Amino acid sequence: MRRIYLDYAATTPTRPEVVKAMLGYFTDAFGNPSSLYSCGQETKGAVEEARGKVAALIGARDEEIVFTSGGTEADNFAIKGVAFANESKGNHIITSSIEHHAVIETCKFLEGRGFIVTYLPVDKYGLVDPDDIKQAITGKTVLISVMHASNEIGTIEPIAEIGKIAREAGAYFHTDAVQTLGHIPVDVNELGVDLLSMSAHKLYGPKGVGALYIRKCTGLVPFMHGGEQERRRRASTENVPGIVGFGTAAELAQPEMDGETERLTYLRDQLIKGLMERIDHTHLNGHPLKRLPNNVNVSVNYVEGESMVLNLDLESICVSTGSACSSSSLEPSHVLLAMGFSPEQAHGSLRFSLGKWTTEEDISRVLEVLPRIVAKLRAMSPLLKSHR
Amino acid sequence: MTKTQPLYSEKVMEHFNNPRNVGEMGNPDGIGHVGNPVCGDIMELYIKVNNGTTVDSKFKTFGCGAAIATSSMVTEMVKGKSIEEALKILKRAVAEALGGLPPIKMHCSSLAEEALKSAIEDYLSKSKGE
Ligand code: FES
Numbered sequence: 210m211r212r213i214y215l216d217y218a219a220t221t222p223t224r225p226e227v228v229k230a231m232l233g234y235f236t237d238a239f240g241n242p243s244s245l246y247s248c249g250q251e252t253k254g255a256v257e258e259a260r261g262k263v264a265a266l267i268g269a270r271d272e273e274i275v276f277t278s279g280g281t282e283a284d285n286f287a288i289k290g291v292a293f294a295n296e297s298k299g300n301h302i303i304t305s306s307i308e309h310h311a312v313i314e315t316c317k318f319l320e321g322r323g324f325i326v327t328y329l330p331v332d333k334y335g336l337v338d339p340d341d342i343k344q345a346i347t348g349k350t351v352l353i354s355v356m357h358a359s360n361e362i363g364t365i366e367p368i369a370e371i372g373k374i375a376r377e378a379g380a381y382f383h384t385d386a387v388q389t390l391g392h393i394p395v396d397v398n399e400l401g402v403d404l405l406s407m408s409a410h411k412l413y414g415p416k417g418v419g420a421l422y423i424r425k426c427t428g429l430v431p432f433m434h435g436g437e438q439e440r441r442r443r444a445s446t447e448n449v450p451g452i453v454g455f456g457t458a459a460e461l462a463q464p465e466m467d468g469e470t471e472r473l474t475y476l477r478d479q480l481i482k483g484l485m486e487r488i489d490h491t492h493l494n495g496h497p498l499k500r501l502p503n504n505v506n507v508s509v510n511y512v513e514g515e516s517m518v519l520n521l522d523l524e525s526i527c528v529s530t531g532s533a534c535s536s537s538s539l540e541p542s543h544v545l546l547a548m549g550f551s552p553e554q555a556h557g558s559l560r561f562s563l564g565k566w567t568t569e570e571d572i573s574r575v576l577e578v579l580p581r582i583v584a585k586l587r588a589m590s591p592l593l594k595s596h597r
Numbered sequence: 598m599t600k601t602q603p604l605y606s607e608k609v610m611e612h613f614n615n616p617r618n619v620g621e622m623g624n625p626d627g628i629g630h631v632g633n634p635v636c637g638d639i640m641e642l643y644i645k646v647n648n649g650t651t652v653d654s655k656f657k658t659f660g661c662g663a664a665i666a667t668s669s670m671v672t673e674m675v676k677g678k679s680i681e682e683a684l685k686i687l688k689r690a691v692a693e694a695l696g697g698l699p700p701i702k703m704h705c706s707s708l709a710e711e712a713l714k715s716a717i718e719d720y721l722s723k724s725k726g727e
Contacts, residue, residue: 513638515661516613519605523614533636534661537701541637552637556659589619589665591630591641591657 210525213571217411217503217564218360218388219529223454224413224565230457231415234450242447243436252449259456263420266459267386267405268396275421275439276452280387280408282432283421284311284354286443287383287404290429291352292319295381299349302326305337305366306547308356309385311406313543316354325349334496335364335548339371346378354383357395357405361531361544361560362495363504365393372401381427387411387419388501391462393470403427409451413565414458418451473502473563476572480505480561483576488583494545494558503563506531508545508554511593512586517559520582526575531558553592605662606696612666617673622655627720629712635704638664642712644675644683646720651675651683656712663702667691667709675713684717686710 214222234255240248242256257271264271277283292302304316306328316326327345331337337355346353353375358365368384375382383404386395391412397405404427408419423429423442435444477500481493490510509517514530521528529535531542533556541555561575587593605613622643629642638660645653654672658664671691675683688706692698698706 511659513660513664516665519610519613519662523610532661534638534664534705539636539701539704556637589616589657590659591639592659 213526213574215561215563215567215571215575216527216529217567218560218562220410220416221413221564222566223410223415224458224461226461227414227454227457231450231454234453238449242449243438252447256447256449256452259452259459262456262460263407264422266391266395266463267407267422268398269422270425272440273397273422273425275423275442276447276455277419277421277432277443278417278448279410279419280309280385280406281311281419283406283408283419284309284383284385285315286421286432287406287423287429288312288315288352288354289319290432291381291383291404291427292324293430294428295351299347299351300324301347301349302352302354303329303342303345303350303380304354305329305331305356307331307335307337307359307361307544308354309360309387312354312356312385329355331547333548334499335359335362335494335544336496336499337366337371339367339374342371342374346374346380350378350380352381352383354385357384357386357389357400358393358501359495359544360388361542362506362548363388363501363562364496365389365499365501368400368402375403376401391459392466392501392503394466397422397424404429409455409458412458412462415451415454418448418455420455469565470502473567476563476567476569477502477505479569480563480572480575481507483572484579487576487580494548494550503567505561505563507559508550509557509559509583510554511557511590512583513556514558516586517557517579517582520586521575521578524574524578524582526578529560529562531560532556604699605666606698608694608696609663609666609698612669612695613662616665616669618653618655618669619657620655621657622653625655625716627716627718627723629714629716629719631708631711631715633660633664633704633708636661638705638708640664640668640708640712642668642672642709642716644713644716644720646680646724649679651678651680654716660708661702661705663698663705664708666695667698667706668712670694671709671713680717680720683713686713 242253514532545555625643
């Protein structure tokens with residue numbers, strides 16, 4: 210059976226062009242970019258070229274990009290870096306209750322170190338209200354961190370509006386753009402952000418590499434201490450093949466973005482429509498319009514998500530769920546709970562994230578298979594007596 | 598490519614995919630209804646008892662793969678057992694019969710054990726009343 214991968218928000222396959230660009234940097238051009246001789250300088254050049262490509266994708270200057278090991282590190286770096294560098298100015302951080310764990314857990318860590326964190330609520334679509342941000346700002350607010358779009362429900366947040374508010378308040382503004390980079394336009398000036406987290410493996414680049422955009426003059430403490438790499442902001446020998454791969458992925462994403470957005474939005478809406486038509490007691494989670502072109506998140510009542518995921522896997526279809534049963538904490542998705550869902554509704558959530566290799570046949574196949582699976586599981590469900 | 602490490606044993610997946618004894622029972626002799634305090638799932642288990650022997654059992658479960666597989670297994674295991682024997686079916690035995698469960702899923706097999714116990718208690722309290 211052909212595998213139908215619909216979990217591009219978890220990770221994407223590395224594009225063959227990207228792999229090809231990386232290969233030479235494992236074997237031939239393996240030099241350390243810090244070395245003075247030419248084979249070191251050659252890789253230094255490759256790293257700088259990649260930096261330029263990533264910077265171009267977000268409208269930044271080259272020197273504002275710091276390569277990291279991925280999105281999680283970028284989030285940690287941004288939040289801890291600003292918090293620790295600005296302790297004399299204040300100890301208050303504002304974020305939302307639907308952030309990625311890399312942001313939430315970092316904020317919790319800081320709470321244990323004397324920082325005060327406000328976790329703003331969201332509406333039923335998962336949207337943060339910029340007015341809530343305004344209200345939450347105090348004289349001690351040093352950082353605001355709100356994600357560009359939710360990895361789970363696909364809702365796109367009003368980042369540009371929040372950016373203006375942050376600027377007026379004199380607080381630094383960070384956004385986690387891991388889900389949007391390379392998929393929808395991301396421009397650091399239009400968004401008005403000071404810090405922006407990126408990850409390569411969500412846009413067909415390799416795993417283990419990402420970047421943090423740091424607007425010029427943003428005070429932050431280095432993430433790793435050691436050598437002089439990345440202008441002393443992040444020591445450690447550069448992951449040259451990874452960085453080259455990231456640069457290539459960024460370069461390829463730009464010209465394809467509009468076409469892909471249109472194609473994926475069409476497939477996304479087909480899938481949403483089909484699911485609503487074919488499975489009763491199902492609803493869309495997240496905003497219907499302010500939504501990533503590739504995200505479909507639905508709750509199917511009376512059935513549990515893990516058992517749907519396993520059944521779909523038996524049909525070679527890969528998706529994910531926010532069910533408590535599938536998480537190692539055995540708690541339902543914090544995002545769905547923050548949107549006001551009951552644990553039961555969160556239990557039946559399924560996330561499909563579409564990508565480059567998703568076809569119309571894939572969508573038809575899901576629409577053919579899932580109703581059967583749901584019927585089978587509902588026949589087993591003690592929650593569904595009235596439907597006997 | 599290295600071998601994949603599946604979450605569940607083959608036996609679990611087999612029961613998950615073809616669960617035995619699914620459904621409700623007309624005129625059961627005992628009904629157990631329990632909720633999983635850990636993740637919030639629900640299991641209902643029915644037994645039919647004849648001369649102190651469990652002759653039939655059915656279940657309905659809202660839960661993960663492990664919860665469905667353990668429900669299926671426990672309803673199989675209880676059939677033909679006397680009430681005393683049935684009370685001795687512990688979650689460990691159910692998990693073992695399924696070729697083991699991942700540690701994080703052991704609480705789902707407790708649900709199966711409790712559902713059975715609660716069905717038996719229901720049966721015992723009803724038969725006392727008669
Ligand atoms: S029933 Fe929820 S984890 Fe098994």
